Amino acid sequence: MxxxxxxxxxxxxxxxxxxxxxxxxxxxxxxxITNQSDATPWGIWKGINVVPGIALAAGGFVVTAIIYVMRRHEFSRYSKFAVLLAFLGYISAATSLVVELGLPWLVWHPVIYWQPHSALFEVSWCVILYLTVLFLEFVPVPLDETHWFSGVRRFLIKYKLILVVLGVMISTLHQSSLGTMFLLTPEKLHALWYSSMLPIMFFVSAVAIGPLMVILAVLVVSSLYGRELEREKLGMLGLISMGVLVVYGLIRIIDIAATGKLLLVFDGSWQANIFLLELVLILVLPIIFLAVKKLRYSTAGLWIATISGVLGMVLNRANIAGIMLVQTGNLYIPTIYEIFISVGIISAAILGFLFCVERFKLWETKWEDxxxxxxxxxxxxxxxxxxxxxxxxxxxxxxxxxxxxxxxxxxxxxxxxxxxxxxVDDVIAQEARGNGILYIDGNRDNFGVAFGHAEHIKRQQGADSCSVCHHMNLPQDKSSQCSACHRQMYTTTDVFRHDWHASPTGANIACNMCHTPGEEKQKSSAKKCVDCHLDLYPENAVNTFESYLTVSYVDAMHGQCVTCHAERALSDTTKVAQARCPACHTGSLPHYLKEDMRDKLRQPGLSNVIIPKSDVNLELKQGE
Amino acid sequence: MKAILTDVTLCIGCQECVAACKTKHNLEPDYPRNFHRTDGLSARNWTSILQKDEHYIRKQCRHCLEPACVSACPVAALVKTPEGAVTYDGSKCIGCRYCMIACPYGIPRYDWDRAIPYIQKCTLCYDLISVGQQPACTTACPTEATIFGERDELLAVAKQRIKDNPDKYINRVFGEHEVGGTSVLYLSDIDLGFMSYPMRDIKSSLPQTTSMAMSAVPPAFVGMGALMGGLYWFCKRKDKIRQQKNDKEGSE
Amino acid sequence: MQEFIDFCRGPLFRLTFLVMIFGLIRILILDIWGAVEAYRNAGDKNLAWKSAFIKTIQWLFPVKHVVARRPVYSLISILFHIGLIVVPIFLLAHVQLWKTSVGIAWWTLPYDWANYLTLLTIACSVALLLGRALSKTSRTLSRKQDYLWPILLLLPFATGYICANVTVSPSMYQLVMLTHMLSAEVIFIFLPFTKIAHCVVMPLSQFVMTLAWKFPARIDKKIAATLKKEGQSV
Structure with a gap:
C-alpha cells in the first residue's frame, strides 16, 4: 500500500x-505560458494529449466488440476496464482541448455552425457522440453501488449490444477522421508520414494498440493492488492485437514502398531515425513479444509488448500531429508549464482510474480499502x-x-x-557606431539606419545645436548617447534605479536624504533628480523629461526623428519623401557588411519596427 | 471574382500599403514577440514587405480559389465569398487553429498574447470591395505596383506585361495555378517559391486531398454498422450450431 | 541583499501567501465534508442546532465574555485579534504593494492609527505571552507551539514598526525589512496547518463539537473491538 x-x-x-x-x-x-507560435500553432497538448489520448482509448470499442459482437464472453471480465479506459481517455482529451482551444467556452459551436467538409467538424461531432455513448456504457458501474435509477441501469445493461455497435461505428469514423485531418497538409507533414492512406492507418493502428492499452492497465492495477493475473486470457487478447498489428505493418510498409519513399527511410536524417524507432516500438517489439508463445503468456513479455506498443503509438501520433508537421525552421520547445499541463491531465486521468478501481466493482469483486x-x-x-x-x-x-x-x-x-x-523579447539596445555618419542599429541585426550626424549638426547651425535632440545626460557627462538611458530595444527601462541609490553598495543615500522626513515615502515627497544632479539637462534643452522610466530605444529613435521629419515634410511640400520610412530605412547595408550579407535571404528588418502613428501618413496625403 | 496583382519589379518598398492596412483595420502598433514568425506578418500586421536583395515582395493572404483554411474550419468561420475574399467571422471561431495548420502560405496569425484570442488575417477589405471600392492597400500604392481588379482581366494584364518585357520577368504568373489558383497574383523577376511551404504538387487544390476521405464517411458509418450486425448474427449462429452439436453429442 | 529581498517579495511571497489561501480553503472544505459525513452516518440525527448557532455567535462577538469571566484577559485577547487582522490588511504600504502588483486597492488606515494599533498589538501579545507563562494552570495546558505563536506573530509587527518610523541606515533597513517579510512568510506557510487555522474554521467548531459528542458512525463495532467482543450482541 x-x-x-x-x-x-x-x-x-x-x-x-x-x-x-x-x-x-x-x-x-x-x-x-506556452511557446506555441505562429510558426507552430499546435503544441504538445495536441501532439501528446489529444490525438494519442483518443487513439489509446480505442480499447473501449475493440474489446467490447470482441465480447458482445463476436460473443467471446471469456473476456467479459475486462469489458468494464476497457470502457472506463476509453471514457477517461476521451475525457482527458476533451480536457486538453479545453486548455488548448483559444476560445474553449465556444467548444460547442460545431453543433450549430455546420461545415461538413471539415475533418475537424466530423471529429468534434464524433467526440460529442462517443462521449455520450461511453457515458451510457459506463454509468451502470457506479449505479451498481447505489439503488438510484435501478430501472435506467437495467435498461442500459439490457440494450448494451446497441451501445457497443454504436460505439464501434462512431469510433471507426473518429479514429480515421483524425488521420483525415492531416491529409490537408501535404506540404508540411514529413514525406515519411504523409500518405493518402492516413485515415486507414489511424483506424487500424488504433484497433491494434487499443487492446494492448487495456492489458497494460490490467497489469498496472494488478501490480499496484497485488492481484493475480489471468495470463492466459491476456495473452489471447494480445494475440488478437498482434494479428491486427501485422495488417497495420503491411499497410505501412507497402505504402512506403509503393510511393517510392524507401530510400528516405535509410538516409540517416534524424527524421528517418525517429521513423525507424517508431516502427521498432509500434511494430517489431510487440509483434515479437506477442508472437512467441512463451513470451506471450509471461508477465514480463506482456509488460514489454504493451509498453512498447503504447509508446510507439504515442510517438506515431506525436510525430504526425506535431514533431514532423511544421517544418518552418522555428524550433518549438514546450515550456515547463505546457509540460505540467500535459502530464497533469494524464495524471488526473490515472487518479480517476484508480479511484474507480477502488470504489466500483470493476473486477467482479470490490477492492477493500x-x-x-x-x-x-x-x-x-x-x-x-x-x-x-x-x-x-x-x-x-x-x-x-x-x-x-x-x-x-x-x-x-x-x-x-x-x-x-x-x-516581448528582452533585447539590450546597443550604441550606434561610427563618427560623422552614425550607424544606428540597436538590436545588431545589421539592418539599421545610416544617420548623418555631422550633417545634421551642420544643418542645425553648429555645435550649439546638440540640445535640439540630446535632452538628458548621464550625471557628469555631456551629450550622452541615446542607448545610455534607452537601454531596452522594445521595452521601457528604469533609469533612476531606486535600489541602487538606497543600497549601501551603491550610492548609499539614507532614505530621508531624498524623501521628506515624516511624510509617506512616495515619489511626490521625494526630491527631483535635478536637485542633486545639476548637469542632468544640457543647456537650453528643448525637451525635458521628469520620468523614471524611459521609452524603448525604437520608440525613442522614431519619436525623435519622425516627429521632426514629419514637421519638415508638412511645411515644405518639396520634401514630402523624407517623412516616408524608406527615406531612412534605405535597406542598403553598410559596405563592410555587404559581402557576407549579400546572398542571404533577408527577411525584413522593417518587420521589427513599430510603424509610426498612421495619422502622420494621412496628413501627408492631404498635404500633397 | 476580384483579385490583386502585385508586380514585384515595380515595388519600391515604401510600406504605404502596410500603413494603409493598419489604418483601415485599426491595428495596434506591433512589437517583436517571441511567438512571431520572421516574415513581418503578425496579428497586428496583415500585410508586410519582404526584402530579398534589392527586390521588395509584398506578403498578404493569397485568397485561394479553393482555400485550405475554409475547408479546414470546423465551424465555417472562414468563408470564401463570391467576390473572391476569404473572410473571417470571429463570433463563430472556437480557436482550434486548424486553419493555421492548413494554410500552405502560413498566412493566418493568432492573438497569442490575449486572453480572448482570434485569428487575424487579410480580408481583402471585404467591406470595401463588396460596395465596389478598392482595398486600402491598392489605393495607397504610389507606384501602382499592386493593383486591384477582376481576376481574368488582371491575368490578361500580367500576361501582356510578360509578353512586352520577356527579359524582365520570369515567364510565369505566380498564383495562376498554385493550389488550384489564388486571387492574389504576382509578377516577378525572381522565383517566389520561398513565399509558401515547399509544395509537392502545385496544381491540385488542397481541399481535394481530404474530400475523398470525407465523402467516404457516410458509407463507412453505415457499412461498419452492417458489418457489426452481420458479425453478431454469424457468431450467434456459430454458437447455436456448436450448442446443438454439443447437445446432440450429449444426448447420444 | 537586495536580490534576497526581491526574492522574498516575489516568488517566495506568492508561494507562502497562496499556500495560506489554498490551505485555509482546504481545511474549511475538509471540515465541512467531515461534519456532513459524520452527520449522514449518525443514527440519531437530532442535533442542538440552535444552541450551537448561539454559541458560535457568542464566540464571534465575545461581548458576554468580557463582561462575565476574566474581563482583562478577554479584552486583551480581543484587542490583539483586532490588531492582528486590521493592521496587515489595511496598512497603506501594503495596499500600495497590492495596487502596484495586482492593480486592486481598498480603504486604508490613517498613518497614526496604524502606528498606535501596531504598538497596541505588540503590547497585547507580550501581555498574553506573560499571562500564559506566569499562570500555573495555563502553563500545564500549554504546548511549545502556544509559546512560539505569539512570538512569531509579534515579529512582523515589531519590524514593520521599525521600518515605518525609525530612521536607520540603509543596510539596517534592508535587514529589518527582510526579517519583516521572512517572519510574515513563515506565519503564512504554517497558518493553515496549525491551530491558527481557527481563523476560518472557528464558525464551524461549535457544530463539530456538537456532532462529536454524539457517538460517531459504527462506534458499536469499535467498542466491541476494543473490548475484544466482536460479533457478540451488545
Missing part, C-alpha cells in the same frame, strides 16, 4: 502544478482534532495537502515577467 500511496502523491503533485498553469493560461492567454478496515486507527481531523468517524475517501487529508502545496508552488514559479511583458 505504501507504493500506491507514493504513486498517488506524485500524481497529486503534478495535478497541482498543472492546475496552477492551467488557471494562468485561462487568465492571461496562450502566449503567457486498507484504511477502512474495522480495526484501523481512527483518523483525526488536523485542525480541530475531533474524531468524526473514518472518512469515506481514504487519504483525503494527505492528498489534499499535497495538492494545495503544489498548486501554490505552481503559481509561485510562473514568472510574472513573462505574464506582464506578454512575451
Amino acid at each position: 505504501k507504493r500506491l500511496m507514493t504513486f498517488k502523491s506524485i500524481l497529486w503533485t503534478i495535478v497541482g502544478l498543472a492546475m496552477a498553469s492551467g488557471i494562468t493560461r485561462m487568465l492571461f492567454g496562450l502566449g503567457a 486498507s484504511r477502512q478496515e474495522p480495526n484501523a486507527q481512527p483518523e483525526f481531523d488536523r485542525s480541530s482534532e475531533v474524531y468524526l468517524g473514518a472518512p469515506r475517501l481514504a487519504g483525503r487529508t494527505i492528498y489534499s495537502m499535497i495538492f494545495v502545496v503544489s498548486l501554490a508552488f505552481g503559481f509561485a514559479v510562473i514568472s510574472s515577467d513573462r505574464l506582464y511583458s506578454h512575451g
Whole structure:
C-alpha cells in the first residue's frame, strides 16, 4: 500500500502544478505560458494529449466488440476496464482541448455552425457522440453501488449490444477522421508520414494498440493492488492485437514502398531515425513479444509488448500531429508549464482510474480499502482534532495537502515577467557606431539606419545645436548617447534605479536624504533628480523629461526623428519623401557588411519596427 | 471574382500599403514577440514587405480559389465569398487553429498574447470591395505596383506585361495555378517559391486531398454498422450450431 | 541583499501567501465534508442546532465574555485579534504593494492609527505571552507551539514598526525589512496547518463539537473491538 500511496502523491503533485498553469493560461492567454507560435500553432497538448489520448482509448470499442459482437464472453471480465479506459481517455482529451482551444467556452459551436467538409467538424461531432455513448456504457458501474435509477441501469445493461455497435461505428469514423485531418497538409507533414492512406492507418493502428492499452492497465492495477493475473486470457487478447498489428505493418510498409519513399527511410536524417524507432516500438517489439508463445503468456513479455506498443503509438501520433508537421525552421520547445499541463491531465486521468478501481466493482469483486478496515486507527481531523468517524475517501487529508502545496508552488514559479511583458523579447539596445555618419542599429541585426550626424549638426547651425535632440545626460557627462538611458530595444527601462541609490553598495543615500522626513515615502515627497544632479539637462534643452522610466530605444529613435521629419515634410511640400520610412530605412547595408550579407535571404528588418502613428501618413496625403 | 496583382519589379518598398492596412483595420502598433514568425506578418500586421536583395515582395493572404483554411474550419468561420475574399467571422471561431495548420502560405496569425484570442488575417477589405471600392492597400500604392481588379482581366494584364518585357520577368504568373489558383497574383523577376511551404504538387487544390476521405464517411458509418450486425448474427449462429452439436453429442 | 529581498517579495511571497489561501480553503472544505459525513452516518440525527448557532455567535462577538469571566484577559485577547487582522490588511504600504502588483486597492488606515494599533498589538501579545507563562494552570495546558505563536506573530509587527518610523541606515533597513517579510512568510506557510487555522474554521467548531459528542458512525463495532467482543450482541 505504501507504493500506491507514493504513486498517488506524485500524481497529486503534478495535478497541482498543472492546475496552477492551467488557471494562468485561462487568465492571461496562450502566449503567457506556452511557446506555441505562429510558426507552430499546435503544441504538445495536441501532439501528446489529444490525438494519442483518443487513439489509446480505442480499447473501449475493440474489446467490447470482441465480447458482445463476436460473443467471446471469456473476456467479459475486462469489458468494464476497457470502457472506463476509453471514457477517461476521451475525457482527458476533451480536457486538453479545453486548455488548448483559444476560445474553449465556444467548444460547442460545431453543433450549430455546420461545415461538413471539415475533418475537424466530423471529429468534434464524433467526440460529442462517443462521449455520450461511453457515458451510457459506463454509468451502470457506479449505479451498481447505489439503488438510484435501478430501472435506467437495467435498461442500459439490457440494450448494451446497441451501445457497443454504436460505439464501434462512431469510433471507426473518429479514429480515421483524425488521420483525415492531416491529409490537408501535404506540404508540411514529413514525406515519411504523409500518405493518402492516413485515415486507414489511424483506424487500424488504433484497433491494434487499443487492446494492448487495456492489458497494460490490467497489469498496472494488478501490480499496484497485488492481484493475480489471468495470463492466459491476456495473452489471447494480445494475440488478437498482434494479428491486427501485422495488417497495420503491411499497410505501412507497402505504402512506403509503393510511393517510392524507401530510400528516405535509410538516409540517416534524424527524421528517418525517429521513423525507424517508431516502427521498432509500434511494430517489431510487440509483434515479437506477442508472437512467441512463451513470451506471450509471461508477465514480463506482456509488460514489454504493451509498453512498447503504447509508446510507439504515442510517438506515431506525436510525430504526425506535431514533431514532423511544421517544418518552418522555428524550433518549438514546450515550456515547463505546457509540460505540467500535459502530464497533469494524464495524471488526473490515472487518479480517476484508480479511484474507480477502488470504489466500483470493476473486477467482479470490490477492492477493500486498507484504511477502512474495522480495526484501523481512527483518523483525526488536523485542525480541530475531533474524531468524526473514518472518512469515506481514504487519504483525503494527505492528498489534499499535497495538492494545495503544489498548486501554490505552481503559481509561485510562473514568472510574472513573462505574464506582464506578454512575451516581448528582452533585447539590450546597443550604441550606434561610427563618427560623422552614425550607424544606428540597436538590436545588431545589421539592418539599421545610416544617420548623418555631422550633417545634421551642420544643418542645425553648429555645435550649439546638440540640445535640439540630446535632452538628458548621464550625471557628469555631456551629450550622452541615446542607448545610455534607452537601454531596452522594445521595452521601457528604469533609469533612476531606486535600489541602487538606497543600497549601501551603491550610492548609499539614507532614505530621508531624498524623501521628506515624516511624510509617506512616495515619489511626490521625494526630491527631483535635478536637485542633486545639476548637469542632468544640457543647456537650453528643448525637451525635458521628469520620468523614471524611459521609452524603448525604437520608440525613442522614431519619436525623435519622425516627429521632426514629419514637421519638415508638412511645411515644405518639396520634401514630402523624407517623412516616408524608406527615406531612412534605405535597406542598403553598410559596405563592410555587404559581402557576407549579400546572398542571404533577408527577411525584413522593417518587420521589427513599430510603424509610426498612421495619422502622420494621412496628413501627408492631404498635404500633397 | 476580384483579385490583386502585385508586380514585384515595380515595388519600391515604401510600406504605404502596410500603413494603409493598419489604418483601415485599426491595428495596434506591433512589437517583436517571441511567438512571431520572421516574415513581418503578425496579428497586428496583415500585410508586410519582404526584402530579398534589392527586390521588395509584398506578403498578404493569397485568397485561394479553393482555400485550405475554409475547408479546414470546423465551424465555417472562414468563408470564401463570391467576390473572391476569404473572410473571417470571429463570433463563430472556437480557436482550434486548424486553419493555421492548413494554410500552405502560413498566412493566418493568432492573438497569442490575449486572453480572448482570434485569428487575424487579410480580408481583402471585404467591406470595401463588396460596395465596389478598392482595398486600402491598392489605393495607397504610389507606384501602382499592386493593383486591384477582376481576376481574368488582371491575368490578361500580367500576361501582356510578360509578353512586352520577356527579359524582365520570369515567364510565369505566380498564383495562376498554385493550389488550384489564388486571387492574389504576382509578377516577378525572381522565383517566389520561398513565399509558401515547399509544395509537392502545385496544381491540385488542397481541399481535394481530404474530400475523398470525407465523402467516404457516410458509407463507412453505415457499412461498419452492417458489418457489426452481420458479425453478431454469424457468431450467434456459430454458437447455436456448436450448442446443438454439443447437445446432440450429449444426448447420444 | 537586495536580490534576497526581491526574492522574498516575489516568488517566495506568492508561494507562502497562496499556500495560506489554498490551505485555509482546504481545511474549511475538509471540515465541512467531515461534519456532513459524520452527520449522514449518525443514527440519531437530532442535533442542538440552535444552541450551537448561539454559541458560535457568542464566540464571534465575545461581548458576554468580557463582561462575565476574566474581563482583562478577554479584552486583551480581543484587542490583539483586532490588531492582528486590521493592521496587515489595511496598512497603506501594503495596499500600495497590492495596487502596484495586482492593480486592486481598498480603504486604508490613517498613518497614526496604524502606528498606535501596531504598538497596541505588540503590547497585547507580550501581555498574553506573560499571562500564559506566569499562570500555573495555563502553563500545564500549554504546548511549545502556544509559546512560539505569539512570538512569531509579534515579529512582523515589531519590524514593520521599525521600518515605518525609525530612521536607520540603509543596510539596517534592508535587514529589518527582510526579517519583516521572512517572519510574515513563515506565519503564512504554517497558518493553515496549525491551530491558527481557527481563523476560518472557528464558525464551524461549535457544530463539530456538537456532532462529536454524539457517538460517531459504527462506534458499536469499535467498542466491541476494543473490548475484544466482536460479533457478540451488545
